[in-house]
Structure formats: structure tokens, C-alpha cells
Amino acid sequence: DVKVTQSSRYLVKRTGEKVFLECVQDMDHENMFWYRQDPGLGLRLIYFSYDVKMKEKGDIPEGYSVSREKKERFSLILESASTNQTSMYLCASMGGGLNTEAFFGQGTRLTVV
């Protein structure tokens, strides 16, 4: 059973803070993704990675960066958190080719005050 685990379920941070969201998967998947989920906007792709140390921008990368130093871990970094980054963040992983099932983490609800 694939497990994708996000480090926090809820986070409250102050404007301007540097925020790290961690995601770990245990199925040796090559592909990992960070999505942002907002009501009425669905799941929007922030960044993704096909392999260790590789990263690609998604549709809304502004204000975010990522790190993938190990295959199982994909981190999302908010360099200077702003209130418009208050959202639900979902990590996902996918093995093999891209035409396969995506497994999601439980989500991190981030509030920036």
C-alpha cells in the first residue's frame, strides 16, 4: 500500500516567514508533485520532479521553490510567506510513466497571518 506522508496537517505561519512543507513517499516513485487546492480553482500544479535533484515549474510557481535531495522526499519552500499563500497543499507521487495512478498525501492546510 503506497504511503505519501506530509509532515504537517495544519500550519500557521506569519507573513514573511520561510516555510517548509515536507513530503515523503515509500514506494520508490520517480515522479513527485506539489499541488495547491483552493475552492473553485481545483488542483493547481506548483512544481514537479521526475528524479532526484530535478525540478520543473508547474502552472503557479511564483513565490515557491522546491528541493529533491533524495528520491523519497520532495519539499516545498515558501521563501517569504504571504497571506495569498493561505491554502491547502497536496503532495502526490507517481511511479513508472506518467500515465499511472497518482497517490496523494493527506494535505497540509497552511494559514499565513
Added chain:
Amino acid sequence: GENVEQHPSTLSVQEGDSAVIKCTYSDSASNYFPWYKQELGKRPQLIIDIRSNVGEKKDQRIAVTLNKTAKHFSLHITETQPEDSAVYFCAADSGNTPLVFGKGTRLSVIA
């Protein structure tokens, strides 16, 4: 890039009735179309998918149809039950770029 439109955004049905959610996509290279269900407070999970070499796929009460010419695909849920209440997302994937999701449909099944 790929663009996926999903309708309706909300849907209410009586228990036992059918529900249909429709999606269109823009990239003719897309060849994989999964559907995810997200129950309240939980993570999205795959419920059914279809590839471009088939036109329809069924799994018990759920079915998905694909029309490649028109670039649209639909999710059909028959004999709806309260536990079908959730947000449903369609997605499209060409195999060369990540999944692109629709904006979601909130389905409410009224007992």
C-alpha cells in the same frame, strides 16, 4: 498546454438517481483520463480511469466514457448513495507532462 474544463461545479441528486459529470480537454495528445474522488477532509483517490484506446469502461456503479474526436469524457454514477457525496476531479495526461485537473464537481446525494 493542456486545459481541462469540468461541469457542473455542483450537483445535487436524490439517492438512487444517476449523476453525470462532464469534462473537455484541449490537447489531442492526451491519452489517459483518470477520475479522482475526494471525500470531505480526505485526500483525492483514483476511482476509475480510461485510456484513449477504449471508449467506455465500467466498474460496478461507475462508468467513464471517452469521445476522442470531440475531446470530451464523462463520469456516470448510477444508483447513487449518500457515500458517493464528495468532490470529483477529472484529469488529462499526455504522458509527457503532468496531470492537468479540472476544477472539480461537488456532488451531494440527498437521502
